[in-house]
Amino acid sequence: MIKYHAETRTFFLHGRTTSYVFRVCPEGDLEHIHYGKRVGEDDFSCLVPASELSFSPVPPGAVRQGFSLNVMAGEYGGYGQGDFRTPSALIARQDGEICSRFVYRGHRFHALDFGDLPCARGGETLEVELTDLCSNVLLRLYYTVFEEEDVVCRAAEFINAGQSAVTLRRAFSFAVDLEGGDYDVFRLAGRHLAERTPERTDLGHGTLEICSMRGASSHQMNPFGALIARGAGEDEGECYGAELLYSGSFSLRFERGETERVRISGGIDDTNFSWKLEPGERFITPQAALAFSAEGLGGLSRRFHDFLRARVIPKRDVFAPRPIVVNNWEATYFDFTAEKLFALIDEAAQLGVDTFVLDDGWFGKRNSDKSSLGDWTVNEEKLAGGLAPLAERCHRRGLKFGIWFEPEMVSEDSELFRAHPDWAIGKPPRCTGRNQYILDFSRADVSDYLYGRMAEILSRYGVDYVKWDMNRHMTEFFSAALPADRQGELQHRYLLNVYALARRLKKEFPDVFFEGCSGGGGRFDAGMLAFFPQIWTSDDTDAYERAKIQWGTSYAYPMSAMSCHVSVCPNHQTGRITPFSSRGALTSLGATGYELDLCALTEEEKGQVAEQIANYKKIARLVLEGDCYRLSDPFKSNYFAMMTVSKDKSEAYAVGMTALAVPADFSRRIRLKGLDGRGEYLVEELGVKFCGASLMNAGLPMPRLNDFSAWSLHLHRVG
Ligand code: GLA
Numbered sequence: 158m159i160k161y162h163a164e165t166r167t168f169f170l171h172g173r174t175t176s177y178v179f180r181v182c183p184e185g186d187l188e189h190i191h192y193g194k195r196v197g198e199d200d201f202s203c204l205v206p207a208s209e210l211s212f213s214p215v216p217p218g219a220v221r222q223g224f225s226l227n228v229m230a231g232e233y234g235g236y237g238q239g240d241f242r243t244p245s246a247l248i249a250r251q252d253g254e255i256c257s258r259f260v261y262r263g264h265r266f267h268a269l270d271f272g273d274l275p276c277a278r279g280g281e282t283l284e285v286e287l288t289d290l291c292s293n294v295l296l297r298l299y300y301t302v303f304e305e306e307d308v309v310c311r312a313a314e315f316i317n318a319g320q321s322a323v324t325l326r327r328a329f330s331f332a333v334d335l336e337g338g339d340y341d342v343f344r345l346a347g348r349h350l351a352e353r354t355p356e357r358t359d360l361g362h363g364t365l366e367i368c369s370m371r372g373a374s375s376h377q378m379n380p381f382g383a384l385i386a387r388g389a390g391e392d393e394g395e396c397y398g399a400e401l402l403y404s405g406s407f408s409l410r411f412e413r414g415e416t417e418r419v420r421i422s423g424g425i426d427d428t429n430f431s432w433k434l435e436p437g438e439r440f441i442t443p444q445a446a447l448a449f450s451a452e453g454l455g456g457l458s459r460r461f462h463d464f465l466r467a468r469v470i471p472k473r474d475v476f477a478p479r480p481i482v483v484n485n486w487e488a489t490y491f492d493f494t495a496e497k498l499f500a501l502i503d504e505a506a507q508l509g510v511d512t513f514v515l516d517d518g519w520f521g522k523r524n525s526d527k528s529s530l531g532d533w534t535v536n537e538e539k540l541a542g543g544l545a546p547l548a549e550r551c552h553r554r555g556l557k558f559g560i561w562f563e564p565e566m567v568s569e570d571s572e573l574f575r576a577h578p579d580w581a582i583g584k585p586p587r588c589t590g591r592n593q594y595i596l597d598f599s600r601a602d603v604s605d606y607l608y609g610r611m612a613e614i615l616s617r618y619g620v621d622y623v624k625w626d627m628n629r630h631m632t633e634f635f636s637a638a639l640p641a642d643r644q645g646e647l648q649h650r651y652l653l654n655v656y657a658l659a660r661r662l663k664k665e666f667p668d669v670f671f672e673g674c675s676g677g678g679g680r681f682d683a684g685m686l687a688f689f690p691q692i693w694t695s696d697d698t699d700a701y702e703r704a705k706i707q708w709g710t711s712y713a714y715p716m717s718a719m720s721c722h723v724s725v726c727p728n729h730q731t732g733r734i735t736p737f738s739s740r741g742a743l744t745s746l747g748a749t750g751y752e753l754d755l756c757a758l759t760e761e762e763k764g765q766v767a768e769q770i771a772n773y774k775k776i777a778r779l780v781l782e783g784d785c786y787r788l789s790d791p792f793k794s795n796y797f798a799m800m801t802v803s804k805d806k807s808e809a810y811a812v813g814m815t816a817l818a819v820p821a822d823f824s825r826r827i828r829l830k831g832l833d834g835r836g837e838y839l840v841e842e843l844g845v846k847f848c849g850a851s852l853m854n855a856g857l858p859m860p861r862l863n864d865f866s867a868w869s870l871h872l873h874r875v876g
Pocket residue numbers: 486516517561626628674675676677693695696
């Protein structure tokens with residue numbers, strides 16, 4: 158609910174349990190008042206007195222003694238009029254000056270059309286229009302309140318209302334200056350094969366930046382960050398989270414300055430960003446989702462999970478049963494024939510798998526990662542008869558047919574590159590990454606070509622599932638199609654066309670299920686989730702490593718967004734041997750599947766596959782719809798445990814894993830969370846009944862296990 162009090166010129170943005178409050182101050186600037194637990198609609202002007210601070214410039218038009226933008230808690234930082242904190246926008250005028258001061262002009266309740274950018278569905282939107290006193294640019298700040306989910310989405314729109322061009326050198330989505338305090342910053346850092354490792358450090362004074370300059374949101378740093386009050390933890394205390402609905406180079410900044418206030422701001426990374434606005438043109442930033450929780454990081458995660466599921470992930474897919482996949486990548490890599498794949502499909506059908514996904518290597522003359530990206534025609538030498546027999550075999554056996562694409566890439570050794578060398582980003586000599594170049598998706602002719610190739614394959618073979626991959630990061634940021642003064646637009650234009658292509662294909666093929674991927678989890682972000690209901694979480698399929706990766710990912714993203722496959726041992730990434738049952742248990746905490754040669758399994762293992770699938774079907778709804786609780790942190794202890802509880806608390810499912818067996822470790826218990834304290838639960842696997850409060854406060858004995866062994870428990874409320 159959004160309310161405006163005209164007498165105090167104050168905006169109240171209420172969620173179920175939170176309020177976000179700001180006002181137009183006497184000078185006309187937007188002044189932040191409160192973000193946190195819900196408050197009344199009072200006159201808060203006494204909370205924000207103008208206070209003098211030496212070396213804080215007084216801007217023209219100040220009506221209060223000592224007023225300075227440097228001291229004020231703001232809603233979007235200007236530059237050059239005395240606010241020395243991180244500017245939210247840098248606007249260069251034609252005379253070269255960079256200076257901005259945004260003052261209120263008016264507001265209305267009006268949602269923005271984000272065009273090709275992903276955006277959250279629904280909510281109530283406030284548009285506040287500001288004018289930049291230094292340039293002729295209008296700035297519109299958008300606040301969309303999702304009351305039920307307790308999330309506020311922010312975005313900005315710039316309109317050049319002047320007579321000459323201006324250049325945006327930075328255009329962040331949001332900024333907010335929070336009350337001073339001792340805070341930690343929490344982020345998800347990592348690398349390929351080890352994505353989204355949680356890290357919490359003291360903010361101190363200065364700026365802590367979470368960013369990617371890679372043209373993708375990246376494995377290395379996720380576009381999610383949280384500010385946590387010192388003392389807050391997993392289940393208690395106040396924290397703020399910010400998550401960008403964006404998949405490219407980004408920046409999220411946490412800045413604590415001389416007033417002790419903390420400015421959180423962010424949006425597109427501006428290391429190599431600029432956007433020229435001719436008179437009358439406009440620029441829209443990506444959306445940022447902000448959430449506050451007084452129930453620690455656990456509460457914050459559940460807010461984001463609910464928000465992403467209700468507002469971002471495609472409605473049609475989000476709660477629908479997910480395909481149970483067998484993917485041939487780790488089973489065959491590039492070395493397959495139609496016969497080998499037929500056998501895999503037949504075996505999959507026997508065991509209860511419902512989708513076969515043909516991974517890399519089916520096109521051009523791709524027998525290794527050295528060639529053919531861009532040549533999206535079937536390699537008939539390898540696949541006699543092409544894709545049709547495979548698709549038919551799947552359909553005849555009752556399986557869906559899925560296929561891998563890496564649409565944004567081109568190999569130097571490809572027909573496409575030979576025909577259109579200028580379609581690759583950069584000028585020679587270029588860096589390679591996995592022997593490939595990146596296609597210049599800022600060009601409409603490039604994305605149109607890809608649409609044509611993909612649409613043809615999807616319609617000709619009745620494809621049911623697409624895995625969309627992206628296996629290198631951007632270098633040599635140059636487009637042959639852009640003029641010199643627009644080269645800084647390349648990365649954002651690239652992404653807009655990637656989103657547009659995904660949107661176009663999804664519209665044209667509404668029954669096709671799309672999974673995102675980028676060398677595993679290199680583009681695991683809320684922007685991608687707007688198109689792809691699930692994303693391949695990591696190329697690391699080792700059960701123990703996955704426990705950590707899934708744990709880390711869960712801080713920002715729901716379990717149902719994590720695509721997880723059982724693979725062979727010794728594991729291809731770590732060489733580790735883990736029990737087959739552990740691999741199954743871990744994958745059941747996401748969108749499950751298999752990525753191994755099912756035909757090569759022992760009869761006992763095949764039995765386990767069938768059993769795992771049958772069990773998964775029993776708990777799949779909990780994974781899709783439930784509330785996620787983290788129980789035991791695998792980064793801080795020998796034990797991993799996570800659970801999901803249905804919204805009505807009638808059912809729950811928990812999975813745990815012991816990293817290394819510990820002798821005589823029999824006093825350890827696992828306490829469950831999120832249950833109905835007064836309800837009585839039957840723990841299916843143990844055949845015992847406990848009251849919810851006992852399960853949460855006294856716990857259950859932790860099973861004594863061997864190295865990397867896992868357990869799972871399915872609970873039903875019976876009284
Ligand atoms: C990436 C993906 C893998 C697989 C390979 C194919 O690494 O993450 O799952 O599809 O590409 O080349």
